[in-house]
Amino acid sequence: MSIVVPLQINGKEVHTSKLIDVTSPSTGKxxxxxxxxxxxxxxxxxxxxxxxxxxxxxLPSDQKRNIFLKAADILxxxxxxxxxxxxxxxxxxxxxxxxxxxxxxxNGLRDVAGKISGIVGxxxxxxxxSRTGLIMKEPYGVVLAIAPWNATxxxxxxxxxxxxxxxxxxxxxVSELAPRSMGVIGTVFREAGLPDGVLNVIQHHPEDAAEIxxxxxxxxxxKKINFTGSTAVGRIIxxxxxxxxxxxxxxxxxxxxxxxLDDADLALAAQGCALGAFMHSGQICxxxxxxxxxxxxxGKFVEQLKGAIEAIFPSSGEALxxxxxxxxxxxxxxxxxxxxxxxxxxxGDINAEEAAPERMRPVVVKGVKKGMDMYYTEAFGxxxxxIEVEDEKEAIRIANDxxxxxxxxxxxxxxxxxxxxxxxxxxxAVHINAMSVHDEPSLPHGGVKASGWGRFGTSGIEEWVNTxxxxxxxxxxxxx
Numbered sequence: 001m002s003i004v005v006p007l008q009i010n011g012k013e014v015h016t017s018k019l020i021d022v023t024s025p026s027t028g029k030x031x032x033x034x035x036x037x038x039x040x041x042x043x044x045x046x047x048x049x050x051x052x053x054x055x056x057x058x059l060p061s062d063q064k065r066n067i068f069l070k071a072a073d074i075l076x077x078x079x080x081x082x083x084x085x086x087x088x089x090x091x092x093x094x095x096x097x098x099x100x101x102x103x104x105x106x107n108g109l110r111d112v113a114g115k116i117s118g119i120v121g122x123x124x125x126x127x128x129x130s131r132t133g134l135i136m137k138e139p140y141g142v143v144l145a146i147a148p149w150n151a152t153x154x155x156x157x158x159x160x161x162x163x164x165x166x167x168x169x170x171x172x173x174v175s176e177l178a179p180r181s182m183g184v185i186g187t188v189f190r191e192a193g194l195p196d197g198v199l200n201v202i203q204h205h206p207e208d209a210a211e212i213x214x215x216x217x218x219x220x221x222x223k224k225i226n227f228t229g230s231t232a233v234g235r236i237i238x239x240x241x242x243x244x245x246x247x248x249x250x251x252x253x254x255x256x257x258x259x260x261l262d263d264a265d266l267a268l269a270a271q272g273c274a275l276g277a278f279m280h281s282g283q284i285c286x287x288x289x290x291x292x293x294x295x296x297x298x299g300k301f302v303e304q305l306k307g308a309i310e311a312i313f314p315s316s317g318e319a320l321x322x323x324x325x326x327x328x329x330x331x332x333x334x335x336x337x338x339x340x341x342x343x344x345x346x347x348g349d350i351n352a353e354e355a356a357p358e359r360m361r362p363v364v365v366k367g368v369k370k371g372m373d374m375y376y377t378e379a380f381g382x383x384x385x386x387i388e389v390e391d392e393k394e395a396i397r398i399a400n401d402x403x404x405x406x407x408x409x410x411x412x413x414x415x416x417x418x419x420x421x422x423x424x425x426x427x428x429a430v431h432i433n434a435m436s437v438h439d440e441p442s443l444p445h446g447g448v449k450a451s452g453w454g455r456f457g458t459s460g461i462e463e464w465v466n467t468x469x470x471x472x473x474x475x476x477x478x479x480x
Contacts, residue, residue, distance in 0.1 A: 002032060002033065003032035003033070003180070004019065004032065004033045004034065004035060005022070005032065005033070005034035005035065005179040005180045005183055005203070006034075006035050006183075007035050007037055007041055007045070007200075007201065007202045007203070008183065008186040008187070008190070008199075008200060008201040008202075009041065009044055009045045009048055009200050009202070010044075010045075010048035010051075010052075010196050010197045010200065011190060011195075011196030011197065012196075014035065014041060015035045016035040016036055016037065016038065016041060018035070018036040018038065018205065019033045019034065019035065019036060020033060020034040020035075020036045020176050020179070020203065020204075020205055021033060022034055022089060022176075022177070022178075022179060022180065024088050024089065024091070025090070025091035025321050025322060025323050025324060025358040026087070026088070026091050026321050026356075026358070027356075028356050028357070028358065031088055031089070032180060034176065034179040034180070034203055035203075036176070036203065036204045036205045036208065037202040037203065037204040037208070037212065038204075038208065038212075039208075039211060039212055039215050041202060042171070042173075042202055042204070042212045042215065042216055043215060043216070043219060045171045045200035045202050046142060046144075046171055046200075046216055046219050046221050046222060047221070048196070048197040048200050049142040049169035049170060049171050049197055049198070049199075049200055049221070050141070050142050050169070050221040051197055052169050052195060052196065052197030052198050053139075053141055053142060053168070053169045055195065056164075056167060056168075056169055056195060056198045057138075057139050057167040057168075059167075059195075061116045061117040061119070062117065064116050064164075064165065064167075065113045065114075065116045065117065066193075067189070067192050067193050067194055068109055068110070068112060068113035068116065068161070068165065068192075069109075069110065069113045070191075070192040070193060071109055071188050071189050071191075071192035071194075072106050072109035072110045072113065074188050074191050074192055075102065075105060075106050075109065075153075075184070075188050076102075076103075076106045078184070078188070079098050079102045079103065079106075080098050082102060082153070082181060082184045083097035083098030083099075083101070083102050084097070084098070085178075085180050085181040085184070086101060086102075086152045086153070086178065086181040088180075089149070089152075089177060089178040089179075089180060089181050090149050090150065090152060090177065090178050090181070090323055091281070091321035091322065091323055091358065092152075092280060093280075096279070096280050097152075101151055101152060101153045101154055102153050104153070104154050104439075104440070105153035105154050105156075105157045105158075107440070107441060108154065108157055108158060108161065108441045109157060109161060111441035111442065112161045112162060112165050112441070112460070112461070113165075115165065115461050116165045116461075118461075119137050119166065119461060119465060120137070121134060121135045121136045121137050122134075122135045123135070126471070130473060130474050130475075131471055131472065131473055131474060132471065132472055132474055133469060133470070133471045134469070134470040134471070134472075135467060135468075135469055136467070136468040136469075136470060137462075137465040137466070137467060137468075138167070138465060138466050138467075138468055139166050139167030139168040139464065139465055139466070140163075140166075140168055140223035140224045140464060140465070140466055141168060141169070141221065141222075141223035141224075142168065142169050142170070142171065142221045142222050142223055143160075143163040143168045143169070143170045143171075143222070143223065143224050143225070143226065143464065144170075144171050144173065144216055144217065144222050144224075144225045144226075145159035145160050145163065145170050145171070145172045145173065145225075145226050146159070146172075146173045146213075146225070146226070146227045146228070146229065146237070147159040147172070147173075147174065147175070147182070147228050147229075148175050148228055148229045149175040149177045149178035149182070149323060150280065150283045150284060150285075150323070151280075151284065152178050152181045152182055152184075153181070153184070153185070154439070155228050156172075156174065156182050156184075156185045157185055158228075158456050158460075159172065159226055159228060160172050160185060160199060161460075162456065162460035162461050162463060162464050163224075163226070163464045164189075164194075164198060164199060165461055165464075166461050166464035166465050167465075168223075168224075168464055169197060169198045169199070170198070170199050170200070171200045171202065171216065171222075172185065172186065172199060172200065172201045172202070173202055173203070173204075173212075173213070173216075174201060174202070174203050175203070176203045176204065176205065176206060177323060177324075179203040182201070182203075183201055183203075185199075185201065186199055186200075186201035210236075213237065213240070214240055217237070217240045217241060217244055217246065218240075218244055222246065223246065224246060224247050224248065224249075224464070225237065225241055225246060225247075225248040225249070226248065226249040226250070226251075226454070226456075226463075227248065227249070227250050227251075227252075228250075228251045228252075228285075229252065230252065230253050231252040231253040231378075231403075231404070231450045231451070231452075234250050234252040234253075234452065237250075238250065248454075249446075249452075249453070249454030249455075249456070249463055250452035250453055250454060251285065251406075251445070251446055251447060251451070251452045251454075251456065252285070252404075252406075252447065252450060252451050252452040253285060253378045253380070253404055253406070253450070253451060254285045254286055254287070254289070254378065254404045254405075254406030254407055254427075254447065254451050255289040255290065255376070255377075255378050255402045255404040256276070256286055256287060256288050256289055256290070256404075256406060256407045256408050256409070256427070256436035256437075257288070257289070257290045257291075257292050257398070257399035257402075257408050257409070257425070257436075258272065258273050258276060258277075258288045258290070258291050258292065258408070258409040258410075258411065258435070258436055259292045259293075259392075259395045259396075259399060259408070259409070259410045259411065259421065259425075260273070260291065260292070260293040260294065260297070260301055260411045261294055261392060261395070261410070261411060261412040261414075261417065261421075262294040262296050262297050263412055263413045263414055263417070264297070264301075264411035264412050264413060264433075265411070265413060265433070266297065266300055266301050266304045267304055267308075268411065268433060269301065269304070269411035269433075270301065270304035270305040270307065270308040271308045271312075272409060272411065272433070272434055272435040273288055273291050273305060273308070273384070273409075273435070274305060274308040274309045274312050274313070274362075275312065275435045275437070276288035276409060276435030276436045276437050277289075277291070277362070277364075277382070277383075277384040278309065278312070278313055278320065278362045278382050278384075279435075279437060281320040281321060281322050281327075281360070281381060281382050282320075282379060282380060282381045282382045282383065282384070283322060283323060283327070283380055283381065284437050285406055285407075285451075286406055286407035286429075286436050286437040286438070286439070287379075287380070287436065287437060288384055288409065288435065288436045288437075289378060289379055289384060289385070290368075290384070290385050290386075290387060290398070290399075291305070291364075291384055291385070291386045291387070292387050292389055292395045292398055292399060293386060293387070293388060293389070294388070294389060294390070294391070294392075294395070295388045295389065295390060298386075298388050302346060302366075302386070305347070305364065305386075306346075306347050306364075309347060309362050309364070313361070313362050315361070318355075318359070319352075319354040319355070319359035319360055319361045320359065320360055320361060320362070320382050321358055321359055322358050322359070322360060322381060322382075323358070324358060325357035325358055327358075327360075327380065327381050328357060328358065328359070328360045328381070330379075330380075330381065331360060331363075331379055331381035331382065331383045332350060332360075333373075334373050334374040334377060334379055334383065335350040335363060335365060335374070335383055336350065337372060337373045337374065338365055338367075338368050338372045338373070338374040338385070339365070341371060341372050342367060342369075343365045343366065343367045343368050343369075343372060343374070343385075344365065344366045344367050345363060345364070345365055345366075346364050346365070346366045346386065347362065347363065347364035348361055348362050348363035348364060349361070349363075350363055360381065360382050361382065362382045362383075362384075363382065363383045363384075364383075364384055364385075364386055365383065365384070365385050365386065366385075366386045366387075366388075367387075368385035368386075368387060369387075376402060376403070378404065392417070392421055395421070396421060396424045396425060399425050399426075400424075400425065400426045402449075403449055403450040404447070404449060404450050404451045405426045405427045405428060405447050405448035405449035405450070405451045406427055406428055406429070406446075406447035406448075406451035406452075407427055407428065407429045407430075407431070407436045407437070407438070407447075408425050408427040408429070408430045408431070408436055409430070409431045409432075409434060409435055409436040410422060410425070410430060410431075410432050410433075411432075411433055412432070412433070415432070418432040418433070419432070426448055426449060427447065427448065427451075428444075428445070428446050428447040428448055428451065428455075429443070429445070439457070440457075441457060441458065442457070442458050443457050443458055444456070444457040444458050444459045444460075445457040
């Protein structure tokens, strides 16, 4: 019997007549279907979250923590099972899905669980000693969370856990490309004992996205939004949120630079750049899009880079899988534009035909410059540009010559030099002697410029509470 992924509203599975075909990018075949929400179901999810808010907000923190810890245990037990679903829906490798994405999400759940009882207020000293002031932290209410398919469990759980931990309830809008694996977030919490309505999960047809998103943001019960996805869609959501005067946390696109300095360990830098550029087919917002290398060591570095790519992503193996043919077309168009304007392919073949339209092998292009689409456009695929510079000043200028500012990397054997450069790079994170792709619960995660604002991670719970001031007269007794 074929699988139909349901909506999850108020603790119940909801099936609709409007079905979505879910296709595996690895095979190009429909693997199952999913129920598509209409505006009606989306608003029912909002109303369920609204009804569940008061009791969830009042639940003692130790009881909330126990639910999170149980959810982590359940997800950990199901690692291989749900990782396989991510492989099928998102084209992820087993190493990425079950070896990285799910375990990192498990650690994230446990980390958030430990922070739940740490939501504290303060008692400041007031100018009038006869009065006392209390600074309280309170949840917003209903949160709309929107996450993409490309790190199903890390990004999916992250979009809801901090908000729920702070006492909010959530409507989670998942990608129609990976509804079964992202639906795990709802089923895991439900099995862990999360009360009905606290977390509601919906997916919808792409053609319904604009209307459903608009109606939910406009709903008075929605008090805050978080969105992880493209900068183009982020601009639309930010505009809607602004029109409705609702705060929003955004983690958007990136065009991460990796700077390789003349004193770098070239083998380490090559491995970091190869992984940073091509892991998960380059479909990560932190993926290395630009390798900026000093000319004096460029030749030696390029040979190391070619060796690292071949070792990690061997040409004798299968081509990398992208989530859809559109991503392949976009990357090939960027490459053809660049080469037609003078850029040189130094690794890979831009004209290679693979077994399926969703597949593409790593490509490195040298000589990308202004006037080429590839210089500014986020590739979000298995292509990376290599740009030579004379010195670190030029490297910093080129690294910052983008609208994005999410993540970056610097390779050098001089920590003081690395720190000096890191302070000048306009990104939310800079990783010295490591690839640009790095995120973990103990670190704040987010970007600057067109890569968004707000932070997930270690400061995540603070993002999901309002501050309230209460003052009172000391010694006041009711009725006197």
